[in-house]
Amino acid sequence: MLIVMKPDATQADIDRVIGIIEKLGFRGHTMPGENRTAIGITGNKGAVDPTHFENLPGVADAIRVTKPYKLISNDLRPEKSSIKVGNAFIGDGSLAMIAGPCAVESEEQVFKVAEIVAASGAKFFRGGAFKPRTSPYAFQGKGEDGLKILAQVRDQFGLNIVTEAMDERGVDLVVKYGDCIQIGARNMQNFSLLKYVGQTRKPVLLKRGLSATLDELLLAAEYIMSEGNYDVILCERGIRTFADHARNTLDISIVPAIRRVSHLPVIIDPSHASGHNYMVEPLARAGVAVGADGLIIEVHPCPEEALCDGAQALTPEQYSDLIVGVKSLHSTITKTTTTQPELQTA
């Protein structure tokens, strides 16, 4: 914490600030400048609340310095975490492909996609049984019946199941039928839910909220980890901005930014980020190029008949093309960087 005094602050103002710092058990360091005095605080173990100072007479600003996270930090664990999801890994240097329909609609639809996904070499299958929809009148998912279909996909195709839970009952069911609990963007700061999944021992795919800062995303992961579940995979899926040519703005710069401070793996969701079929492949390529650990892609056997988000789903043919492209890109990057991409960017 750094307290910046106003140019006209009196010595009494400065002494008052120092007094409060000492009352809190810390030490204040006065630095008189040309125009104004600044006061540094040391001795604190975590972040100090700026509140204590911001409205005191003579104080111009109180600036946080220490970051409030611990477990996500590569100060604690310098090498990247490799997370086991079912029988495969995310964050081990390979490109994790998670593919499937937006929503589980029927056994037939799901199996058609699963066959293609398995054939492409992907190890993870996505599909929603619980759908967070903006309108209460939109299709809300098939619930436990949908999860049972997904469990069949695992049995038959050997794919590991990534699927969303929206509440505690949903978490219990995903723990029972799936391999990885997805927390959606709209629940990224549903702290009760984060604590609950933190008490399970299933890996968690945590999607960035629509207006979440880097720190908020990392602290949401910290919520899960502070309950004892260390298997968290972060996911960038686009943020909300003024730009209207895509449904959201894919913020690829968060990948190197996460690498710089955290050991957690991060994947990219070009389908939800763009909302448009024609953008998915170029954004997927960009995600691989920026150094993401994987991609999550929506595929539908017949997008124009999808019950949910059909505009962004790839056809099976488009998905197969995409796979060829991103694999060769990933292999080029791995070759041209002497070390892992993420170290390159640190």
Add this chain to the structure above:
Amino acid sequence: MLIVMKPDATQADIDRVIGIIEKLGFRGHTMPGENRTAIGITGNKGAVDPTHFENLPGVADAIRVTKPYKLISNDLRPEKSSIKVGNAFIGDGSLAMIAGPCAVESEEQVFKVAEIVAASGAKFFRGGAFKPRTSPYAFQGKGEDGLKILAQVRDQFGLNIVTEAMDERGVDLVVKYGDCIQIGARNMQNFSLLKYVGQTRKPVLLKRGLSATLDELLLAAEYIMSEGNYDVILCERGIRTFADHARNTLDISIVPAIRRVSHLPVIIDPSHASGHNYMVEPLARAGVAVGADGLIIEVHPCPEEALCDGAQALTPEQYSDLIVGVKSLHSTITKTTTTQPELQTA
């Protein structure tokens, strides 16, 4: 729904679109223009999913026309709703004042504030027993013990209690001890929680999410109402933008925008919107002037010692000054507008 065809769309492309519209049971209206053909859809009862059309050959764009909400709409109910909260009303033309500390910290702290709030003529008391905090290491609220203190405030001062619930257990407790369930900004699209509070018969104060559009806010209210709970009060508490002089950007324009389409009352939270003590009073005045039905204000007997959000809390003296100012403003507006402010803006 309006389908806009590309300039080079063929007759076959147009016929394909018409075919799909008819397959969905609707009627297509072709409008050939100078450069491109547009196709209108009629016969649909709700919104049509643009997905069905967006990626078809020859289609340039699919534009939604019908709004997906019903119960919140003043098409359904032209006069504004007046919601009973405990023994008082929000939305009845008076200015509802909801005041109290950010978090319940102790009986002493809460009672000190409650005395001032009651003396000011306010009818509602706020205070959090469950606190949604960005960091898992920050103070998380006193839980049920906090709610018991709030229940004492009601008994002793006759104030109606507005307090947040973050999950189903919390909702059950707020139903037991409080008068109005607050749903925080970070839970505005926690659809499971919205449905759960929709099944209670306590009024709900629904805060706008940090990046929620008007439609998303209204549809979150629609979630609650579609479960049978019609007592929803909306709350603008600032949105997330690039601007860095306030913690959030208070979007007062949403008040007339809500009035234009919905009968639900709307209040303003200048404390969370600004994050700065010195901004609370001017923003509160603006909220009243724009036609809000009430204000929710943070007051703390000693802001610099608050466990949560002290920087934005008013001292008791500042709160008393604010009350004088906003009351005279509200009375001026009521006088100078021949009808209710909200009708003025319609």
Add this chain to the structure above:
Amino acid sequence: MLIVMKPDATQADIDRVIGIIEKLGFRGHTMPGENRTAIGITGNKGAVDPTHFENLPGVADAIRVTKPYKLISNDLRPEKSSIKVGNAFIGDGSLAMIAGPCAVESEEQVFKVAEIVAASGAKFFRGGAFKPRTSPYAFQGKGEDGLKILAQVRDQFGLNIVTEAMDERGVDLVVKYGDCIQIGARNMQNFSLLKYVGQTRKPVLLKRGLSATLDELLLAAEYIMSEGNYDVILCERGIRTFADHARNTLDISIVPAIRRVSHLPVIIDPSHASGHNYMVEPLARAGVAVGADGLIIEVHPCPEEALCDGAQALTPEQYSDLIVGVKSLHSTITKTTTTQPELQTA
């Protein structure tokens, strides 16, 4: 400037930073903390560029402390500036009303509006002769002919003319025919133009850019003032956000934020902020309530025939109603605040 070192920074890293600070002629203050060392800089007269430090080994962050503005600051001039525009003042405690059509279309149109504006007691008339239009194919304004019409308005009605200039030729013409040079939002960081108007001795109405921070707005004013023209009036006209119910999001919190650091007067433009006729009056009221020094409002004798921005223009009747409302509001605020509104918020 505060340099925060990484937890694993070595003594050599710290010494390197201190060395660079000293090489720049400043003094470094080392503050060893529990986890990491911070280094304060004193002896600098202005802002230090964080560039010098950000990429050095062992450096986690470089945080600016000193603000880079001088002339706009109320450190320099504590009382608010009252700016003379023609024969009247903006910032003198009265509510300055600037009204007129978006664009000058014809003598008839302009005179019709001017008559109403003058009758309402307003002292300033607005109207664009040079129009910054998003499309090159939209109406671009009548140029010098338009300015001549505005000059007639001044002669005939005694109204002071506020009108936009987009380039140097335009500035020369506005200096010749008008009373106040408006710099539009899209030119707020057209630094060449700012310097050019800084060399004139006409007052300048500087509109906030669509995505300008408080500091950027103040520094744009500083550009004008640093050339010797101290008569700058700031204008909030809405910022660009994700919200889609209004054309822009009116950020009223910038009014108290400006008051806290600057002596310059600030006015509100509810017409451009909202883009919708029905929102103009409630936003105008909010602007007055938050403590603005004036309003700029679009009025058109027949909005549906306007060549530019008709959707937001008020009819003469709506404008007259608005005037009654905001005047009584301004008078209430002036009475209920023992001092000027702006001091209240400091």
Add this chain to the structure above:
Amino acid sequence: MLIVMKPDATQADIDRVIGIIEKLGFRGHTMPGENRTAIGITGNKGAVDPTHFENLPGVADAIRVTKPYKLISNDLRPEKSSIKVGNAFIGDGSLAMIAGPCAVESEEQVFKVAEIVAASGAKFFRGGAFKPRTSPYAFQGKGEDGLKILAQVRDQFGLNIVTEAMDERGVDLVVKYGDCIQIGARNMQNFSLLKYVGQTRKPVLLKRGLSATLDELLLAAEYIMSEGNYDVILCERGIRTFADHARNTLDISIVPAIRRVSHLPVIIDPSHASGHNYMVEPLARAGVAVGADGLIIEVHPCPEEALCDGAQALTPEQYSDLIVGVKSLHSTITKTTTTQPELQTA
């Protein structure tokens, strides 16, 4: 244009709208729906101003359908434009590399960088002689002396010079000394300047404004082209959002979005987008992967001594590494896509 009527609109309201449409010389198509009537407009050659309808009784909404641009459109020119800049091309399928320092500081600095840039195989050199700085007290560039140094670089190293102009005098000088006029983000809607560069016959590098939509960027290009200069190269350099881990948010999705509607080439600026040295390489890779026609990169012989934006400049070594990486990436993409990348995304 589509006019959506309110559910309670009367036949008279509908007739009034039709009347105005016909008065404007167009044709109205009434489409009665279950809940509300919509009215389509045909016969218009360009966009119709929604203003004419938005505030009429019974009208709920007026929705634009036709896009207002012409010359930038691939309706007009389906194949991508290849722009000649000096003796080389941008948009011809190769990866255009534009590199150099942020600002021209001295002959020595510029020549040191130019040597590296030329050796890397790049064909374009960047460097600012006129610098748009947020503060009037920051280094503003060396002006014509800087341009003379750049002209020497061209003579000695055969590099084509891309450099910014901020006003008409600057344009004249860049036309004299340089090969491509850069229009900075803050001037993207300086329409007078756009028209002026449109009258030159030098190619223009047009940077996207900080909060410019796709349509606004395209219309800014249209301004230049409508004056007769068709050689426009678009540049994405990050937009302003709430996200604080990078200086701006690089919006790579605009590359496929531009491809879908326009024939103009588009390049990526990862240096200004990120503001951080460590992010430049991963973002550059992402730019190539998403299908951009080139990159513009800041390089400085000694970034910590740069007079401007040193935090984002690459060292010569980092730049050489980047070149190796992006070249192999570009070659992989060209191979794995049977056609040009841009067609892939259409």
